[in-house]
Amino acid sequence: MKRNTLLLSLGPLLRKKEWFVYYLLVVMTLIFSALLHDSGFFSSANFINIMRQTAPVMVMALGLSFALSVRHIDVSIGAVVALSAVVCGLLLREVHMIFAILGALSVGLFAGVINGLLIEYLKTSSLLVTLGTMSIMIGIARSISGLESIPITNEHFIMLFGSELFMGIPTSLYWVAILALVAWLIVHCLTLGRHLLAVGKSPENALQLTISPVKVRMLALVMCSLFAAFAGLLYAARMQSARYALGEFDLLNVFIAVAIGSTQLVGNQMRVIGVICGALLIGLLNNGLILLGFTINTQLIVKGLVLVMVITLVHKELNNAK
Amino acid sequence: MLSDILAQHAISVTGLSKSLNGGKVLDDVSFSANEGEVIAVLGHNGAGKSTLVKCLTGMLTMDSGYIVRQSQTMQILSPLDARKLGIEAVHQNFGLIDELDVVSNFFLGRELHHDNLILKILGWLDKRLMRFLTGRALERLGCEFRDLDRLVKHLSAGERQLIAVARAIHFGAQVVVMDEPSSALGMSQVAQLQEVIRTISAQGVTVLLVSHDMPFVSEVCDRAIVLSKGRLVANIDIASISEGELYSYMMGRCHIKEPDNSLNALLQAS
């Protein structure tokens, strides 16, 4: 009798699929803490490491969820990161830091606008278009950087966006918090949030209500690229250099982060905290596995397993369009 | 003169034609409506009723034809144009977003913002005001919504239809077009709806009703226009015909004499 009621009361909580990522995060932290109880896993220094390493991925994941919420898949985010970092690195050598930052962010702006124009006015698949723009941007990044790493020595810049501690926390994390707050506000308090959801769920109904799906989707793509450009700034400051290959390996991580943090990948309401936790989960996994002494192969396999598990248990991808 | 005659009518539709997928769905449809008139749009399935609604609300663009209102001739090219003309609609699919709550759906596309200039530019929602107004609008239709924050997908079809109707009525300043508004409603709700329609028509709002619900139509409508295969075939006064005849019109079985308050007749008369 007692056991039944316990399970029954747990039921509704467990059934809340959006909370799966939080459970997983807690479980994983506990498992790793137990296995690694004396290797420094559970130290604040290590946690700060993890946060530092995942900061750019969190920002990219937030941006990507804007695009995904209106049913656009943007795979060019990795290239935007690289190009924005390279542009920033080159500009920091010539002009004041402010202009370098603006230059880097405008890369994101341009990329988003071009993606948006191509996708909306050609009315084609976002996946294909962004594959194309990704290739173009990587080519540009490679040419203008001459395939070399561009060293960044501007101390103010590194302090502003990098891993330097300000009141015990790396500055990059403050930025992540700010951007997460912005995303959260958009979703909950601004008109844009509702319009994003409306356009993502039912463009025809949105059209009836004088919302322009084209404009909203373009805005979503611009935000996606802008966030990716910001992640480029974070990378540049952390690595103290800019390289065309930045962000190359993050595409998988970012998509997994968003997938874990939501109940449906495409066309779903943005879940800011879920996405942040998803990214954190991946960072935790990478870190914990290294400390446990596993090779990279294991990391890849475990990441894949987690993704599959999440998809089976939580996701409800709609097969037929509404 | 002609302009005076046209000015009497709250809204006139002239020569409306629309082709879809190569076939003509609406063919030179013309009618006019006075302020406060409740007009039923009848016809068999596929006669073009829903297309007419979509053209009037800007979802589809007319191939030819125009709208005359207050001596101004215009075309409706987008939902925004329709909204500016004061035309609101209840569509067959209700036009709601399932993942949003009642209040958000009510104000979708015309959200209210706080007074502050900066907040207005950002688009900061005034949720309290919107909730208050939504509650009030729904009360007018006599429905009690316990929790306006519930997502629309958790509501029954009748509740959803009521929201759509309440929304159109609340925002419909001049013309309210309803496509099967009673399809999911229970009897008491239907009665409530009739009451509200009467109220707003008394306030001067023109109501266009597409419906198969005969008692509903005969109860609340003044006139009926009948479409058949895209053409307007009758424009009749409901009070002057019997229920049987009304039924036949609904089924699309009857064609009678040309409408006598069409533009041509008016021109001939003057």
Added chain:
Amino acid sequence: MLHVLRGLFYTGFCIVLVVMLVVFNRVNAQVSMPVINTEKSRLAEGTQTAALAWHSSSPWTDAVTRGALDTFERFDIDVIAITDAQYDPVKQLADLESINALRPSFVLSLSVDSVSTASGYRQLLEAGTKLVLLSNPILSIQEHKHFAGLISVNTQAMGRSAAQLIDRAVVHTGNVGVIFHEADYYVTNQRDKAFLDALKTYQDITVVAKKGFVQEQDTSAVTMAMLLKQPNIDAIYVSWEKAAEGVIEALRMMGRDNVKVVSHDLGVSTLLDMAQGGNMYAVVSDRPYDVGTAMAMRAINSQRGITNPLLKPIEYDLVTKDNLEAVWPLAFRSNLPRALQCVLSHKEVCE
């Protein structure tokens, strides 16, 4: 209710898979000694630890690792982590930071990018870790007091030897195609440059085509493009053996049996081709096991205050089909892989 059970089932299934993975990983590690966990109970006071942060995984890095592990074991030093950055500077920085959390006494590493990874190494040095770098120098940290040293393979000599091998391959006269590493990577850049400079001294050998690649997988396509444009090539030089695999694949597909390939380092696929008398003609090989030993010794010596010890320079060999069997054990301190043994013993059927 069913939801809950289903969830538990799937989670359990995945846990079982992960456990299997752990066992599998331990048993099948390419390195002869599996990676070890730290357990405080085993670490007596003053036991020292070491970590290896590599740029990628290959038989070459495994041999270096083995050299280092054997040396550390002689001194009772535990190796607690071995990471593989897959040529990604971001990953290497993350690896270094994670290693730093383990507070090792020694770190041996090959840097993927001198600029981006510098901060990671600096953190380790500030924490008092003795650092030994391999091949790719990082000038900004080499002045630090805890920096133990840079072990370099003799890129100049290896480059020159490769030129020598090309000379042998084309019998003093011929056309050469060069497939070089087109990225900012000290060791390959130096080797490739040394090769090109040395080749100039052979007057009857001409470089007729030069194409760059960034990722190892690209070389197949690059080779095909090169040969289509310049069919008159007698030999090809490739920056290292893994990249050479793609070159050989392309040559086989185009049916060009007569083109000889020269490269650096020993790898099983390329050596199999060499043993069977295929396109692979020769490689220059250093002694990765000795490299590992040298790195570990440099780290240990530096802690004891012995600087600039008289270490033997790392030797290198010119390897062809004839001396392959002898050189492998010298370079790797392990037995020749079975596949190679089989082919070299001219058996009819090889398992």
